Amino acid sequence: LAGLVYMLGPYTFGYGFLISAAFPPYVLLPVVLLITIRGLRTKGPWWPALFGLTVFVMGGGNGGPQVYAMVPAVLFGVWVLLVERERSVPVRRVIAFFGWAALFTVGLNAYWLASLASPETTNALAFSEQPNIINVASSFSETIRGLGFWQFYGGTQFGPWDPTVRSYLTSPVLIVTGFAVPIVALLSAWLLRWRYRLFFLLLAILGVVGMAGIFPTASSSPFGHLLLFAYDHVPGAAGLRTTYKLGGTLNLALAVLFALGVDALWASFRGKGEYELWRLLVAVATAVILVANAYPLVLGRIQGERNTAGIPAYWTQALNYLERRGGPEREFFAPGTLQIVYRWGGLVDGVAETRPQIASVIPWPFPVNEHYQTNLLAAVERPYQQDLPSNDSAALFRYLGVRDVVLQNDIDWQRSTTARPAEMQLLAKDPSLDPLTSFGLPGQNTVARGSSQASDPSSGAERHLPPVEILIVPNALPPARVEAGAPVVVSGDGFGIASLAEEGTLRTNPPVLYSGDLTAADLAGLAADGPSFVVTDSNRRVAYSFDAPRDNHSYTLPAGATLGDRAIGYG
DSSP: OHHHHHHSSHIIIIIITTOTTTHHHHHHHHHHHHHHHHHTTSOSSHHHHHHHHHHHHTOOSSSHHHHHHTHHHHHHHHHHHHTOSSOOSOHHHHHHHHHHHHHHHHHHTHHHHGGGGSHHHHHHHHHSOOHHHHTTTOOHHHHTTTOOOGGGGOEETTEESOGGGHHHHHOHHHHHHHTHHHHHHHHHHHHOOOTTHHHHHHHHHHHHHHHHTTOSTTSOOHHHHHHHHHHHHSTTGGGGOOGGGGHHHHHHHHHHHHHHHHHHHHHHTTTOGGGHHHHHHHHHHHHHHHHHHTHHHHTTOOOOTTOOSOOOHHHHHHHHHHHHHOSSOEEEEESOOSSOEETTEEOSSOGGGGOTTSOEEOOOSSOOSOHHHHHHHHHHTHHHHHTOOOSOHHHHHHHTTEEEEEEETTBOHHHHTSOOHHHHHHHHTOTTSEEEEEESOTTTTSSOTTOOTTTOTHHHHHTTSOSEEEEEOTTOOOSSOOOOSOOEEEESOHHHHHHHHHTTTTTTOOOEEEGGGOOHHHHHHHGGGOOEEEEOSOSOOOOBOOSOSSSOBOSOOOTTOOOTTSOSOOO
16 A cells, blocks of 8 residues: 555656656665665675665666655664664664665766766756746645645646646645645554654655755745755755655655554454444545546546657658668757657657667757857757758768758647747758658648648648658768867857858868867967967857747847846847
């Protein structure tokens, strides 16, 4: 019963299934606690080794889900040391277990722990979810029901961001049943005499308070101010600011106490024939609570706009074709978008992620990767995202090590807020790129149902496009290479390089360097190579938005000036 309660609920359906990096730690959290309980009762390194191996199976990522999955285990060790009166577990054994467990955990996960010190992690902390957004809806009443995650409460003109959990927020029946589990759990902790009931009660309290974070964001609690201080001053703390990931700890505590209470209530009616009706009512009430919490699964409403039952056959053929081509060069999937949705369904990261063995480049407007990388990819997309000429895009693709450009004409560009197929034809018409092949029938998933040429003139041309087009970059270069010759030193950013490519300056693929990344000694050392120096106005002071790849940067701003409430994009 505890397993069903833990498995069925808003956290699972709204967060776990969608956020793949968070789900394995959530699934394995009870296993880690069980390993800890067994390991503290047994000598030797085998249980600590299993602890580290279990964390390894959780997979890499940003580290937050893995850290939160170990919270109950660590707190159980503290509980054994400070609360257990009989001292059945020696202090030395507790220290030895967690020491060995830490050693195995770090050793087996070093491959991704090292990446946490990369600039990518720094950018993610600077530009991704901020505490005032993460905890904007994480009140105690929402959190204790397994809700409170900010993405559950937003949406667009096409519907909620996470339609799977919307009924948990709006249905009076589901709101009432959502409180049933925590109420029964609280009564169990109060009325029953189980050895570890207070431990799980404290876990539940920690989960609720921790998940609430700095709520209310406009006037945070003392605990919230403590969190904000830690985010700013404690190394690594900012990486744990998505406190909703403590949902595993809360759900485990409530599930155990709920199951304990139901079992005790059921047992109290055992052997009493006149109470058989009450036992039936207990069973029915428990079933109703489980079904209500699992309503997306029961009604088949787990799939949202970014889920699909399967990939169309033409995409399977296209990916097989790209995989057979092999080679070190990359495949560029256009267009880029923050959240990709296709007309046939959706995948969180797009079809390219279904074949990790294909070396792919997927432009993403979110600047969590290297600054230079994100900026240059935005410049590569400039023709079809900003309706500018495309005459020599092949030069830019060669710098990226791209061999094939894959046009995803079946993208739902309205929902994805990105370029439409007709606009991406600027690449298909670029004289520096050659058509290679296509997949799917003309008009298959390339236009919206019910659209007409009268209401949408561009849809007429899109009806004749295949859903997948592949262009080839002549004389493609591998991503890792050594370039010789006189370098071009650019004062500017990736958009300056894109402008040089359009003018044909980079047709021979000379080495390109950013002047802002060079010291005086570096510049002096380049003198013997006969470099060209190009001054552009691309590295300007602008306001930049990464909500979408279109209309996402402002005009040049003078020193000290801001846009205020004005829109960032301009015509």
